[in-house]
Amino acid sequence: MIRVLLADDHELVRSGFSLMLTVEENVEVVGQVANGKDAVAHVLDSPVDVVLMDVQMPVMDGIEATRLITEATDTKVIILTTFDRDDYLFDALRAGASGFLLKNASPEDLVAAVHAVVDGHALLAPEATLRVVQQLTQYDAARAPQEATVDAHGGTAASSTEAPQRTGEQQRIIDSLTAREREVLTLAAEGLSNGEICDKLVVGQATVKTHISNVLAKVGARDRVQAVVFAHRSGMVS
Missing domain, CATH: 3.40.50.2300 (Response regulator)
Incomplete structure (x- = not known):
């Protein structure tokens, strides 16, 4: 069984995701929490395979919770958000998230995402x-240094910004x-x-x-x- 923890401050959202996942024979929703701090505590106390993590939550946001979880455990984290924002995407990846989905994803996409990250894949569209x-x-x-080159006569040529x-x-x-x-x-x-x-x-x-x-x-x-x-x-x- 793939053990899944849901972390979202909206109970209706958690209930919806739980219904989507529990129809799968090999997926079990083992817990639901309303903030990042409780998500970290749950994973450290009762390890799970995957956390479906919201970004904007009280007490501790999903990005910081993801960082703490991935640094301390092998649990995979999928970020779920209503906002298609580059800063969320990059912050999530830097924090160690294995997947990034919008909350309007289909049930099939959500289930596929859980299986994908458990199999060791990152869930990102091309x-x-x-x-x-x-x-x-x-x-x-x-970041590449501005490197000046010296010509045959000792003069300085234009600096280079090549990688x-x-x-x-x-x-x-x-x-x-x-x-x-x-x-x-x-x-x-x-x-x-x-x-x-x-x-x-x-x-x-x-x-x-x-x-x-x-x-x-x-x-x-x-x-x-x-x-x-x-x-x-x-x-x-x-």
């Missing part, structure tokens, strides 16, 4: 993944990947889902999942999003 990568790569470019060269550690990780694993990671970084990767490479779902799992282990990524960010930062995908 569009959301690309938003994350775009923001992080823009940040990397902004840093691939590091030795990044190269070591890439070298550790098999050719097929590099191919799968590249396609994932381009926004393809597992199903689309299957069609592209003419292989089965189980094969793609195995390659993704191997990539996560070698890259040292918690989930698919971190692996995709690695692919962009290391220059595997531009």
Whole structure:
């Protein structure tokens, strides 16, 4: 059974999510809380597999609760919010959330999200993944030092704002990947889902999942999003 905790300050919302999930044979809603502090306390006292976490709650918000939970346990957190805001998305990912959904998602999407994060996947649509990568790569470019180059006559040429060269550690990780694993990671970084990767490479779902799992282990990524960010930062995908 997949044990789920619901954290939302609206009882009707919790009741609705509970009804959606309890129809599933292998999903059990083991608790409901109305704020982030109680969510943290519940997880530390009675471990669960997944927390469905609201963002705006009294006492402690969902982002801080997510950070505390993911730092102390292996519990997966899915952020659920009524607001499609980039700051919520990025704050949630930085806090360690494995998924990000809007509350108007269908029951099928909600159930699929729970199963996905338990299986070790990050729940982000390709569009959301690309938003994350775009923001992080823009940040990397902004951090890159202004390096002045000296021409043959000793003059200073225009400074460069290009992203840093691939590091030795990044190269070591890439070298550790098999050719097929590099191919799968590249396609994932381009926004393809597992199903689309299957069609592209003419292989089965189980094969793609195995390659993704191997990539996560070698890259040292918690989930698919971190692996995709690695692919962009290391220059595997531009």
